[in-house]
Amino acid sequence: MRRFVSFVSTCFVIVAIFSAEAQAQSSGGLDRLRGWLFGRSAPAEEPAAALERLGGSRILLAVDADALRKSMLVELQDETRRLLREARIGFIGLTIKGDGVEVRIREGSDLQQALSKLEETSVQLSTALGGTVEVRDAGDRLVRLTPTAPAVDERVRSSLQKSIEIVKRRIKDLGIDTGSVQQDGSDRILVLLPGAKDPMPLARLLSSRARLTFRLVDMSVSPQQALDGRVPPDSEILYAFKSKDQPYLVKKQVMLGGEDMANAAPGFDQRTKEPIVSFRFNDRGARRFALITQENVGQPFAIVLDDEVISAPIIREPILGGSGQISGAFTLEDANNLAILLQAGALPVPLSIVEQRVVDAKPSGQK
Secondary structure, eight states: OOEEEEBSTTTBOOOSOOOHHHHHHHHHHHHHHHHHHBSSOOOSSOHHHHHHHHOEEEEEEEEOHHHHHHHHHHHHHHHHHHHHHHTTOOEEEEEEETTEEEEEESSGGGHHHHHHHHHHHHHHHHHHHTSOEEEEEEETTEEEEEEOHHHHHHHHHHHHHHHHHHHHHHHHHTTOSSOEEEEETTTEEEEEEETBSOHHHHHHHHHOOOOEEEEEBOOSSOHHHHHTTOOOTTEEEEEETTOSSOEEEEESSOSEEGGGEEEEEEEEOTTTOOEEEEEEEOHHHHHHHHHHHHHTTTSBEEEEETTEEEEOOBOOSOOOOSEEEEEESOOHHHHHHHHHHHHHOOOSSOEEEEEEEEEOOOOTTOO
């Protein structure tokens, strides 16, 4: 399946109102999706009891601790770069090394100022992470920043709680009333779904991070030059959706994110009748989107889903509306799934599938 995002003004399609017809069709599509996932509706009873009586799916998800630690270090690396640049302190070799971030200050006379600035950062990050970020002089103008174990544990805890709420919303949007989502240990989520006949598509849907971001394409060097080792520090190489043959050099800075979406719903394109996902930004997102397009006319704008570039259209003119649509070679189930993911919001950290299995119904009368 190939996905792309199109907007009016050649590359973008701005939609202000979702038609009643599209809403009715999308509602029917959700009913068909639920019918596909579930053989029959489960009665209103406790999920564990319903699972035992009807059978269904048992799914166990876990916070990806390695990915979480890496994201913390990337945040720390980016914040370190930003602060040193704002303070006009020269530096080299800003890298992630082991369980921390290292940076070498270019001039020895700037070392104390750099330590002071980075300690300010450690205070800010410590507040956000719930644990300490240590900053120390490692000698020879090398400064090392390391999140402590309590900081990592707190990020795991908060990410787990946020993920539980998002998984619950995804299940609710699927129309499942008897499902159960609960914490299992310090870093796992147990999902019980009575009546579900196939856990695999559900596990994929519930564990998908679904992080949608809008970013500028870096035109300072070509993708091939970047692949050859000339990647600017503020950019990264990403590939087209489901393709390793088409690289893009994309700015790391997120200009607009999925958290600024107020609504996402499946529907049908009125011209082609193909399934689409329509979305609407909140007021902040709409204002931000208008400003971005005003300031970057003529520049390519990457739409990224979970670190894959869905599309990179050129901004032809300022876009002042607050709505859009995602379209492509969608099946109705594809459009419904994507709408559910965007509506519920992105997971704060990747979840891995530890277990996905079918629980057979207990024969009547058996205890």
